[in-house]
Amino acid sequence: FLIDKGNHRHFMAKEIYEQPEVVGRTLAHYLDMSAGRVALPFDLPVDAARLSRLTICGCGTAYIAGLMAKYWFERFALLPVDVEIASEFRYRDPPLDAGGLTILVSQSGETADTLAALRCAKAKGQKVLSIVNVASSTMARESDVVAPTLAGPEIGVASTKAFTCQLAVFAALALAIGRARGAIDGETEARLVSDLMAIPGLMAQALKCESAVEALARDIAKVRDVLYLGRGTSYPLALEGALKLKEISYIHAEGYAAGELKHGPIALVDGDMPVIVIAPTDAVIEKTVSNMQEVAARGGRLILIGDEALSHDFAGEAAASIVMPNVAPDFAALIYAVPIQLIAYHTAVVMGKDADQPRNLAKSVTVE
Numbered sequence: 001f002l003i004d005k006g007n008h009r010h011f012m013a014k015e016i017y018e019q020p021e022v023v024g025r026t027l028a029h030y031l032d033m034s035a036g037r038v039a040l041p042f043d044l045p046v047d048a049a050r051l052s053r054l055t056i057c058g059c060g061t062a063y064i065a066g067l068m069a070k071y072w073f074e075r076f077a078l079l080p081v082d083v084e085i086a087s088e089f090r091y092r093d094p095p096l097d098a099g100g101l102t103i104l105v106s107q108s109g110e111t112a113d114t115l116a117a118l119r120c121a122k123a124k125g126q127k128v129l130s131i132v133n134v135a136s137s138t139m140a141r142e143s144d145v146v147a148p149t150l151a152g153p154e155i156g157v158a159s160t161k162a163f164t165c166q167l168a169v170f171a172a173l174a175l176a177i178g179r180a181r182g183a184i185d186g187e188t189e190a191r192l193v194s195d196l197m198a199i200p201g202l203m204a205q206a207l208k209c210e211s212a213v214e215a216l217a218r219d220i221a222k223v224r225d226v227l228y229l230g231r232g233t234s235y236p237l238a239l240e241g242a243l244k245l246k247e248i249s250y251i252h253a254e255g256y257a258a259g260e261l262k263h264g265p266i267a268l269v270d271g272d273m274p275v276i277v278i279a280p281t282d283a284v285i286e287k288t289v290s291n292m293q294e295v296a297a298r299g300g301r302l303i304l305i306g307d308e309a310l311s312h313d314f315a316g317e318a319a320a321s322i323v324m325p326n327v328a329p330d331f332a333a334l335i336y337a338v339p340i341q342l343i344a345y346h347t348a349v350v351m352g353k354d355a356d357q358p359r360n361l362a363k364s365v366t367v368e
């Protein structure tokens, strides 16, 4: 069918804006909204109650979705998780138990390293579940179970809507496996399902930060390096923010766990390098706040992504604030992904770069 940019200048912008709809559609596929429960549209290929660990593999942004999922599987399913870069996993000859579960994550379902990781896991007797956006892909065909993301075709080379749909699928899987393992009760499941159901509406609200992001992008476009910091699920999101910015604006960026600031990157803090702190109000916010104070105390250029209360508290210290709606902490990363993507997009646009077709990158890396 016809794929066009609608009213947007680039596919990437269109795909960022589609997220409330496609994340909503993906969630609806995995949740029984009226019952307030997870309802997977397939049977798991393993007995979740007997799993001793879970392996997740992917490349690029899909790998980062796996890093975030680790927090959810450990918290909601009490299941230890190994998250692996597919190209490392496939050549390391990792010991895996026959009958265990490996989850592969890939927008295209064709990435050579992820496909090789799938075959490697299968050869070791693992059951394989693929989270893919292309239902007819090789990975989908070779998997025991396919968990689709319903993002629709993603044209922009840098993944956006596929990423948040992968997160939606992972969140539902973590709750389903958590329930099967007796790690969450019905009440907790209902609360978390209702938090998930609120996400599409909150993403739509988060998109309203676009004009603030455009102003910020004009500053970021002038710098050489950017540091992203976060704790908890905001840590993988910091990695994703840095990856997105590198991919499409070619500005050097790094994502760090905020607690690691003092173990290296603080040496880089000066008045030039923006330090973007992803700081939703969650269980570790006070720790993140102390990292923000460390940056401010060294004359750093603090850029805050947080809720109204936080941006009010840091009005004097932050060079800029991107204000997010108040969100339940467990899945805040899906909402905070929106400004992360918009920062990269608008910086690329200000710099006159082609956000849809960045140099040297391919949408799908089907050769090694």
Ligand code: G6P
Pocket: 059, 060, 061, 062, 105, 106, 107, 108, 109, 110, 111, 114, 157, 158, 159, 361, 362, 363, 364, 365
């Ligand atoms: C390429 C794309 C990335 C993507 C990665 C993995 O590097 O530029 O946006 O995250 O491949 O692709 P996959 O199709 O496996 O998700």
